[in-house]
Amino acid sequence: MRQGSHSPIGVFDSGVGGLTVLKALMSRLPHESTVYLGDTARVPYGTKSGEVVTRYSLKNAEFLLERGIKLLVVACNTASAVALPALEAALPVPVVGVILPGARAALARTQGGGVGIIGTPGTIRSGAYQRALESADPRVRAKARACPLFVPLAEEGWTTGDVPLLVARDYLAEFTRDGVDTLVLGCTHYPLLKGVIAEVVGPHVALVDSAEATADAVAALLSERDGLAPASRGTPEHAYYVTDVPERFMEVGARFLGRPITAAEQVDLTF
Structure with a gap:
């Protein structure tokens, strides 16, 4: 050092x-x-x-x-x-x-190779998580979705209740199917919404907190x-x-x- x-x-x-x-x-x-x-x-x-x-x-x-x-x-x-x-x-x-540690944690958690990533539009557009996952294991099926409203919800303290639940259901519906068993919280705001996210995707999807x-x-x-x-x-x-x-x-x-x-x-x- x-x-x-x-x-x-x-x-x-x-x-x-x-x-x-x-x-x-x-x-x-x-x-x-x-x-x-x-x-x-x-x-x-x-x-x-x-x-x-x-x-x-x-x-x-x-x-x-x-x-x-x-x-x-x-x-x-x-x-x-x-x-x-x-x-x-x-x-x-x-x-x-924060990306490589999150990707490695997801690879360690997934059972079937279906990994979802949620993040800001910029992060998802960069493809950085997808590249990190697929370069480490080409068998991984990475599915990504931008969830821009999660950031203001977290900053305003709307982390429980009907409003964040409705938003999460809209964003995360695709992750409740298609064989996704692991979901990376690819934005540092998203851990505040972990409870709502877990409720929507269900217990069969493991959440990876990149923090x-x-x-x-x-x-x-x-x-x-x-x-x-x-x-x-x-x-x-x-x-x-x-x-x-x-x-x-x-x-x-x-x-x-x-x-x-x-x-x-x-x-x-x-x-």
Whole structure:
């Protein structure tokens, strides 16, 4: 590791969704300190070109490197789909995206090879999950569907009740047939809707949370490189930065993280 084991893990996303990945990291690696950057001034990334997303991602990574991170987690499916090679080439620390861990977890879970993927239009359009699955096992039958309304539902707290259930039934009807036995939640917002999604697809379809799979991948990588923070280090520190006013991030983010965010600093990532 270029940095010491006491150094923090860096995490970035275009907004609040990546906090589900941070939550999984905190649960899986409770002794690790973290630095989270939400690029809230430029959200969403899914509607932007690959060139622009890559430029934003490199700037985000530069900011986090200045804070001494030992590993970077790209907690954004769009950035993972298009910017990961550029980040891996440019950074002196390991980089972990959310797509490959999610795809590997799906391959480990599927019994019959029928894997569904749900995500934002940008992620589904990129075909990144489909390529990751089919390159690892050509026998996999990948079926993908964009579910754009899930993001505002999650951010507004509409995660239970009739409204999200009706939306989920419309989006997910095709996954209740066609031999799909595993469904990848290919957007970091979607774990908040896991209960509704599970109700619609039924118990015969296993749900793969890419946030949890990513946390497992980070834990394995740090362990391999002797980069885990020691349990004796004391209370870990968690810092939050955003590129727009922080109040909305702190309010919505608390639901995603499952704990209050007491402070977030606004920063200017000028190009």
